[in-house]
Amino acid sequence: MNTTYHDKNHSRLGDIVDGIKLTKVHYLALLLVVTGGLFEVMEQLILASLGPSLQEAFGASAQDIALLSTATLLAIAVGGVTGGYLADRAGRRAVLAVSVGIYSFGSVVAAFSMNYEMLTVARIITGIGVGGEIAVGLTYLSELTPTRIRGLFVSLFNTISAGVGMFIAFAYTIFVLGPFAAMISAGDEAWRWAFGLLGIPAVLVFFFRRYLPETPRFLLEKHRTSELNASLTRLEQGKMRLRTVGEAVEYFSAAEVDAASAEVSASGRVSDLFISGQRKRTVGLSIVAFLAWGAQFSILLVMPLLLVERGYSISGSLTFTMVQNIGGLLGAILASIGAYSFPRKRMIAIGSVLAAVTIILFAFFATSPFLVMLLGFLFNFSVMVVNTTIWTWSPELFPTKIRGLGTSVVVNIGFIGGALIPLAASALFENVNEYMTFGIVVIIYIGIFIISRAVTETHNRSFEELDPTD
Template sequence: MVFDAEATMSSRPKSLGEIIDGLGLTRTHYLALTLVVVGGLFEVFEQIILSALGPSLEKALGIDASGLALLSTVSLLAIVAGGIAGGLVADIFGRKSLLSVSLGIYCLGSVLSAIAPNVVVLGVTRVVTGLGVGGEIAVGLTYLSELTPTKFRGVFVSLFNTISAGIGIFLAYVYALVVIGPFASAVNAGDSAWRWAFGLLGIPVILIVFFRRYLPETPAHLLSRGKVQETNEALTRLATGRLRLHSGDDVHPFVDRDTAAASESAQHDESTGQALRSVLTRPLRRRTIALGVAAFLAWGAQFSVVLLMPLILVSRGYSVQGSVTFTMLQNVGGLIGCVIASYGGFAIPRRTVVTVGAVLSAIGVIAFALFAKGDVLILVLGFVFQIFILIVNTTIWTWAPELFPTRIRGFGTAVIVNTGFVGGALLPLIASSLLQHVGAFWVFGAVAVMYVGLAAAAAFAPETHRVPLEVLHGSGQRTDAPA
């Protein structure tokens, strides 16, 4: 890209958001997206790996189904803790720094898992891994939302979930099968194949940490800390498409003190504690609760279906292998849902996508309960239902970082995302109790109710589609009323 500094100076926008929008997309944006998304891909590997290695761990360490479930719960709670702490740290020290730290933490946890001598130590190492994964998710969403021009913000942020969840789940199973199968045979790993599966996940993450050294910090965070020179350096890297500025390169003065005064990022004088409390006080409280409830129900519904679908199919007469195969094939629909959500992030308002997706999810799950009697209908209806699920979840991820001003965007996003993970941990317990005591139909009925509640909650969150972050959170804007 040829950067015309004089032309840009002559028509310099008045706020940081206008400057970023005026730059358009450059090579640096695409490289940043690639590195963040690849990091998200390995996060999914870390989340799925326990399920994929379950039989191997049972054989090697004597872990039964209950023990495996406990490991999963411990990991999930660590993800929640890591996410909340990571969002807080990112708002203080920067998005880029926290991305690298989180990658290093869950790389360390994975390698330590590979050498765990027993179940107790493995549980501790999965806590370490979860802390890193949690920090990476919320901050990755925040980083992409702040770095990207308004027009493309929804697409870039939604691609995080499209690739990590839509593709990553399947690649995680493929990875595990390759490592414990052909690779284990090639290196004569025997019963220690599961150790290789954990350990090898550390190699590509280390490479990502290295490359992320060259990512720019988001200009919004830098300006929020009064770092005008560093903000101009980051904007110059974005404008020129360079990951690094070399000695002698000119730093273009996009931002000065007057521009900073017109930018939302620099307009706050409260303490860090006051900023964090504002997530649950007026005027941000309503949006935090609304999208938090939506995320809680969305993740709870999805985890309930994914967890219990194999058991439900077995109760209908399918073999264990057959039920797992059917569930995996149904989940292919999730990739299509993510792709649709990515397009929706570009062309359709957030509230519309979430509301329509939730209503269609409720209809889809009831249709499955009533009509999924044979192989074809089980596959087709399950496939379609997964499309709707991932449309909703991906859009919530896109929506979350847009709801909060720069000073607390990392923390606010972490609150939303990790409220979803809490729902994913708790609501399946209710669903499993229903399955045990009153039957599968009532499980699907409960999931439908979750989606109806989700659609209602989304109505109370403000619309953010294609609205610049500066406008959404500028001092002259109401931050409680839907846009």
């Protein structure tokens, strides 16, 4: 097959995108995607922070709360893969907007849950929306930004949404269950407000649809010449909107776009994730994500329950967990800086080794409030170095036609790990002892270190360099 036009025009697009200086359109895209991600992370973590309250409200056990988390995370996986598939066909921007609307609606349904079963359904709805928003957000930012700062922008998505979100989720819960509940006399129903207020991000849908351009790479793949030129014009000139079609600079003619796109399939297929040269990338990073998310959610789920079991109050356990998660924010910041300066494999190695060491220290030496907070802080720091790097790495490993699907597969296989591994961790916590839970986490991080070595390094490499057909 002759791919001359395809290679020429995609390479030219890469040069154009890389030559554009950052404008307010780039920053608006980052702000809106990150804000959606911030609420999405709070949606993920709300069960961990509300766990003790839900136990009281529904007479639920630790494993019941773990099952709620599992249902949510499996729904995230389904929504993420579906969203990634649709994003490669309908566009990144449209799927982002729909996903935010779905998870906001799920939060409101959760607030009105009359029983455990209804809450489970609500969490499934929420998870479907969250899954689509995460993977498509990563894809969107990676395609919109120049190579030199691509890793920084994508990692900032996790740094701000997850790093800040991990801290805010517990601070938010403490506020709603405490001062806010007292102010409105919510009493034992305060957890409903904690869910309901997370429906606020629905207003972001308007801004996603009105002010964000579609990514040039997606538009080139889909033969949409006028929109491609308009998107590049908006990015280069920093315009939120173009008043007329005539304002768009003609970077590509319709003939050039048609000639390039005619050489490739309109959309990628699932099988493209496992062709020669791509298989190791897909499988390797998927396993790493599966293990990393599983370890993170296991500790997030067990930590408040563990602290309550050790004699701390519910509010006290949430305060400790909130302080520990400041470490997560700093770890995500380090990973963002590292995404600009250091190889992905090096960042994963640093984070996984530190995580294994600090969780061992926590298991045996976290016997006072100070050590609980310090060692928990260091563990969460390490976790977020690993996870933020995975988020940065994922969209870089796939060509445009399967970038949405590939990124969603990696990220959401991670969420399947986050759904399944905590079931085993919580069962060991309740039926054996906490040390077995910590032991599993240590083994997981050793596995992450080893497997990540086999994945393709992408630091400071353009999409065209990583895949000549892109």
